[in-house]
Amino acid sequence: MNPNSFQPPRRTLMGPGPSDISDRVLSALSRPTIGHLDPLFIGMMDEVKALLQYAFQTKNEMTLAISAPGSAGMEACFVNLLQPGDKVIVCRNGVFGSRMVENVQRCGGIAVTVDDPWGRAITPEKLEEALLKHPDSKFVAFVHAETSTGAKSDAKTLCAIAKAHNCLTIVDAVTSLGGIELKVDEWGIDAIYSGSQKCLSCVPGLSPVSFSPAAVEHIKQRTHKVQSWFLDQSLVMDYWAGEGKRSYHHTAPVNALYGLHEALVLLHNEGLEKAWARHQHMHQQLHEGLALLDIDFIVPKEERLPQLNAVHIPNNVNDAEVRNRLLAEYNLEIGAGLGELAGKAWRIGLMGYGARRENITLLLGALREIL
Amino acid sequence: MNPNSFQPPRRTLMGPGPSDISDRVLSALSRPTIGHLDPLFIGMMDEVKALLQYAFQTKNEMTLAISAPGSAGMEACFVNLLQPGDKVIVCRNGVFGSRMVENVQRCGGIAVTVDDPWGRAITPEKLEEALLKHPDSKFVAFVHAETSTGAKSDAKTLCAIAKAHNCLTIVDAVTSLGGIELKVDEWGIDAIYSGSQKCLSCVPGLSPVSFSPAAVEHIKQRTHKVQSWFLDQSLVMDYWAGEGKRSYHHTAPVNALYGLHEALVLLHNEGLEKAWARHQHMHQQLHEGLALLDIDFIVPKEERLPQLNAVHIPNNVNDAEVRNRLLAEYNLEIGAGLGELAGKAWRIGLMGYGARRENITLLLGALREIL
Structure with a gap:
């Protein structure tokens, strides 16, 4: 073995995450490490918390970043809220809804699933029905933005239904945070988790979470x-x-948090509403370009996520070959289909820093050349 | 709120971790992010695995880095091996032994504790006694290098005793990996976890782990x-x-793994034995310098970790004031006491890249000026 430093190429990341990352965030990662109990670091953590509260649109005190990827953030929500025997309605319309069911079961909870087809939003009426049938439910869990299909569900309506049935809500916002409208307090979300590597355009490895006062009390x-x-x-x-004295739990991932801080500063400086509008605008541009190539979306128009565009692979086209050529010849990554959509869809991310005109033009040009 | 980029100062990190990090590792962190399923990334992951096998001195196939800090590595070992009702002998001589007990209990296991005083090695005879008294034990768990006290235990002997009683061994090597002799295969360790931010001198956030074939079978x-x-x-x-096709589980923390790869390349290039000898040599230099200041060690000589030096705070000296002055005036961090040793000890790390002459000279000079 004669190992050398790893020198990755510069790719354009238009898959389902990690997304393209600005040089400002990459550069923040390599700043000198300081101690996780250093007063200067603690000051930065306070800013991360305030910036996450802004991104989530919440005043929740319990707003922080889990020191692990989004799937650990999901698990953090379930293991902290559920106790053995608790019944949870899980709305499922893709891979990540199924993962919620896994989490409920591994906590000793009872998952009641409400299924919608892959590529469609969750149907609020089905949730209502399930809650009427299972009045002993304690939680409603669903994915706001299904990364596996590109479908957006109406989180506001789903939360209102859950509240009317006295359920706490657990929401997956891994792909939605920073990319589409999301208002934790206004919509009454009790526990929410996201990932650093999607519309926040930070490196993968951290999971922003927030818990409402009702969830904290629970x-x-x-x-x-x-x-x-x-x-x-x-x-x-x-x-x-801990204002004043912080007690040691585990060693915080210091440099990763530098990166998240920087990414959140960029989001704050742009402004949430402007970031949402930019994603929508770029999605529109991509949509128009793909239409010229006769490439159709999986998800009906009004249920589409602007930041995660799942499209049908054109007939007579070799899925893997196209993706491999995009990567090898254009340094451009798009995502394969996942689960039911494996081999049937491409997933094109326009997330965070990646949601910009030059990325779309590159992808459309490359597809024109290859197809 | 008007947040700006965070610009940390350059500290000398001589606490219990994170340790000083070389510029090569910091620089690796900011290389362009590529996808976690990118063939080039997967090639790098194969190298990380081989380099971890070298660092752990093992041929274990199941050798990898958990995408979260050392405490998640600890949890990974316990939750994967234990089933409800399993009895575990936990040798406890500091904070991290107590944390093992917490883990056993949260898995529904039964923890039988074998206690030794804080600041002392684990007594092999006590383990033997406990195993004779509890022949239904399935696991023996202990901390190789207690970060809270600076005590080194005889992992080889403890594992031999456990094997003689047909127990699988779970070993905490958070602070030992890369700093002192550690031979996973030769000593018969079945599950081991470490942290990236100690003697590997990478940023905090990853936990190298390895499982023996017997553990995998279990x-x-x-x-x-x-x-x-x-x-x-x-x-x-x-x-x-997965050779060939890798299946998606969670998004790997790409850039953090660039850093770990680079840190492991540096360790490999130096050579394990040389790294162990360097830690011992630097410890000796620190010991001689502290003796001139009449500062004594907590741990008896033959049980001391070279990389984590817990010392008595001199009489009539204000603990926090000295640490604050070291930080504010010298940009130098040392660690406070933890648990039973809070307010009574300082913990001076000489870990990985931090185990070098100039760090020792700076600390001794600063202590001379302050005390």
Whole structure:
């Protein structure tokens, strides 16, 4: 073995994440590491918290970044809120809804699934029906932006229905945060998790989460210890929230948090509404370009995510060959289909820093040349 | 709110971690992000695996880095191996032994603790006694290098005793990997976890782990699903081990892994034995310098870790004031005492890239000026 430094090429990342990352964020990652209990670092963490509150549109005190990827953020929400025997309605319209079911079961909870077809939004009436049939449900869980299909669900309406049935809501915002409208407090979301590597355009590895006061109260009333020590938010909060003295829980991923801080500063400086509008505008441009190539979307127009465009692979086209050529000849990554859509769809991300005109033009040009 | 980029100062990190990081590793972090399923990235992951096998001195196929800090690595070992009702002997001589007990209990296991005083190695005879008293034990768990006290235990002997009683061994090597002799295969360690931010001198956020064939077999025979989806190694291995087709589990923390790769290349280029010897040599230099200042070690000589030096705070000296002055006036971080040793000890790290002459001279000079 004679290992050398790894020198990655510069790719244009238009898959389902990680997304294109600005040089400002990449450069922040390599700033000198300081201690995770250093007063200067703690000051930065306070800013990260405030910036996440802005991004999530929430005043929730319990707003922070889990020191692990989005799937750990998902798990953090479930293990902290659920206790054995708790019934959870899980709306499922793609891979990540199924993963929620896995999480419920591994916490000893009972998952009642409400299914919608892949590529479609969740049907609010089905949730209502399920809640009437299962009045002992304690939680409603759903994915706001299904990364596996590109479908957007109406989080505001789903949360209102859940509230009317006295359920706490657990929302997957991995792909939605920063890309489309999302208002945690206004919509009454109780627990929400996201990922750093989608519309925030930071490197993968961190999961922003937020818990409402009602969720925090629920956590405080637990009779069973949270099954994960690492994800036990009552312990983590002593580090994040502790004004004055912060107590040690685990060593925070210092440099990754530099990157998240920088990415959130960029989002704040642009402004949330402008970022949402930019994603929508770029999606429109991509849509027009793909139409000229006769490439159709999987998801009906009004249910489409601007940041994650799942499209039918044209007939007589070799899926893997096209993706491989885009990567090898154009340094351009798009995503394969996942789950039911494997081999049937491409997933084209326009996320965060990646949602810009030159990326779209490059992809359309490359597809014209290859197809 | 008018947030700006965060510009940390350059500190000298001589606490219990994160440790000083070389510019080569910092620079690797900011290389362009590529996809986690990109063939070039997968090639790099294969190298990370081989380099970790070297660092751990193992041929274990199941050797990888958990996408989260060392405490998640600890949890990964316990949740994958334990099933409800399993009895585990936990040798406890500091904070991290207690954390192992927490992990056992949260998995529904039964922890039998074997206690030694803080600041002392684990007593092999006590383990032997406990195993005779509890012949139904399935696992023996202990900390090789107690970060909270600076005590080194005899992992080889402890593992031999566990094997003689047909127990699998779970070893915390968070602070030992790369700093002192550690031979996973030769010593018969079945599950081991470490952290990126100690003697590997990478940024915090990743946890190298390795599982022996016997541990893997044990995982395959499970009848209960692993309670954590994120840490379920049977799923994670489909991503790390899959020759040819890698299946998606979670998005790997791409840039953090660039950093770990670079740190492991540096370790490989230096050579493990030379790295161990360097830590020992630097420890000796620190020891001589502290003796001139009448500063004594907590741990008896033969049980001391070279990389984590816990020392008594001199009489009539204000703990926090000295640490604050070191930080504010010298940009130099040392660690406070933890748990039983809070307010009584300083923890001086000489880890990885931080184990070098200029760091020791700076600390000794600063202490001379302050005390």
